[in-house]
Amino acid sequence: MRELHTAPAAWHLQHSHPETLVSYFDPWQPVTRQLDMLAHRFSAVKALCDAQMDSPATENAELAALRDSLAFHLLRASMWWQVDFSPRAVTGLQATSFMQHVRRHTDRMVDDETLLDVLTWQHYMHRADSGHIMVTGVDPLCRGNTTILYGIDGHRGFRFALRRAGQSLSWNDITHPDFIAACLNARALHCLLETECTAIGEWDLAREEHIQASRYHTQHFRTANQPNAVENYATALEQFSRCRSRFGRFEFESIVNKMAFSVILAAHEQDASIADLLRHGATRPVSSRVAGSLKKRARTHVATGTDPLRRPGLDAMLDQVETGFALSGGN
Structure with missing residues (x-):
């Protein structure tokens, strides 16, 4: 740089x-x-x-x-x-x-x-009309003879449509609160149409697990300053352990890494060790295995979940925080 x-x-x-x-x-x-x-x-x-x-x-x-x-x-x-x-x-x-x-x-x-x-204001839309949809783009990753189009309707909800060659466009009736929810539903139906996919259960799980993950996305800009960083980390880690779909594990691993970073940040701001925070920051016991993975997950978040331009400063901050007890793997 x-x-x-x-x-x-x-x-x-x-x-x-x-x-x-x-x-x-x-x-x-x-x-x-x-x-x-x-x-x-x-x-x-x-x-x-x-x-x-x-x-x-x-x-x-x-x-x-x-x-x-x-x-x-x-x-x-x-x-x-x-x-x-x-x-x-x-x-x-x-x-x-x-x-x-x-x-x-x-x-x-x-x-x-x-x-x-x-x-936002929808001055150009038929406000509150679910049938009035602005096309925002085409799914660049889908394959086969069926195209996925995405749009936003008069309720500011995300919608998708499937179009097969030679057939008219057909918008799905469900309105989704965010793009990823619409995308997962679209990919599930696309898979079913194109291949009669036997892995449709994987998509169903992914949609259910995204509902849980989306609550963390909503709080993205707030988590760094929340006082219950340890509790948030323990809860996210527990939810991650229950994920069964590939996409759910992908989303929640990113979330858990971010929550781990928030714990380290809280320790840094309080001039405390990780052990101090874990002893006093959660209502449930935190095992040494969980504690030992905190810094590793926080470093992964810095490497994969933040702007690369911030990495030197964030890595330096992580180096300054003491673990506070003997664990294999150290800091």
């Missing part, structure tokens, strides 16, 4: 465009990592823009456009995955100031302005 020290603006203009950071139609990309990258890159690029405004040089219009684009996609991603988003808590900006950046972007990008409206 040496470029960041010599030409940070140029580096961000090459590497921080939202289309390289987030994949809206691929549920196998971790939600935690994509949200963290969007939030961190927005703050970093905004800081660069602010620094330019304080200098005699003229503001870099391309960098300002990138800042505004990141603001829009941070908002869109939060609604896409049903994540509670407070501009002030996440970016330090008042909602009105943050939305000014979003508006500057949508003033330039008509399609994004339309999508934002469908996700």
